[in-house]
Amino acid sequence: MQRIGTGIRRSKRLATVALCASILTVGTLGLAGCKGGAAAVGGSGKASDERLVIGWSQRGISGSDWWKTLVEGGQAEAGKVGARLELLDANGDTVRQNADVQTLITKGVDVVVMNPNDPIGVGPSIQALKDAGIPVVTVNSSVDKSLVPDMFCYVAEDQEHTGSLAGKVAAQRALEKFGDKGKIKIVGIGGFPGDVLSDLRFNGFMAGWNSVMQKHPGVTTVKLDTKYGEWKPDKALAPIRDVATANPDLKVVYSMSDVMHGGIVQGLQQAGLWGDGIIMASYDGGMGAIKEMVDNPKGPLQADASNQPWDQGAAAVRMAIAAVKGDQAQCPGKTKYIDTTVVTPADAAEYYVPKDTYVRAKG
Incomplete structure (x- = not known):
């Protein structure tokens, strides 16, 4: 009987959600059932039973x-x-995350969005949500493939595709700067050896690069061994300095996270390579990198592939609402990739928003 009552409350909440969405669309925000909805999100006040509750x-x-x-x-x-x-x-803390999910179940949430700390360690949470009849959407990080059948949707960016956007721009800039004959040395710097993020982002970059360079057989691409900076600027400095010192003809550097940018710049400076002879591409869409392209459009940084965390969070909530409705068509294959972009000096000013930390989709 408890689950039937919960289902009735969910139906009422969904009706209110649909009504409020329609009101927002037409711009008439004065109806009582939708007043203060945005202000109350994340607040500690007691919510009406008519509102959808997303854990x-x-x-x-x-x-x-x-x-x-x-x-x-x-x-x-x-x-x-x-x-x-x-x-x-x-x-x-995975143990704490499992306890948090139990807390959300106890509170009677209608759906859970989870950014898993450990893909297999959150298994007890996925099972508990299944037993409670509460759908779950994962965002940014997914769960182990053994748990996917009990998940409604995984929301993230397609990292290979996003990396390829930066690779295409870097290749085009390389042709403009160095011509379509000769050798071009490339080095990528990621987080840790063997980590999935580094592999996806670098493989994507090279796919984008090769898609351009295959039309220019006079260019020989020399791919140096990938370096690793533990996703930290101080840890990235020495590996980049060392590879740049050993390869003074290095021409392209691809950073798999903007977080390492400062250390990479210092490493190239210490090796005497930071400047007109280097093309740099990056990944994340951090606002600091976008500002650098605004201020120095002819500088080394020429492309930043954006993974848009704000848009991922928004998409996760949209998928949570679809999950409560049981609308699997909104997430075919249980995966929802957001649309990502690459920012270049040509359009950096359009994406630069000082109050934001990362690029968002336009509009």
């Missing part, structure tokens, strides 16, 4: 502007439709 289990927030932006995007989207978002932060 959000976040793997961590402290020290990461990326994760903070991810959550803010979700909160903003929930506010648009008058839903309430219950946020719990596991602070990098």
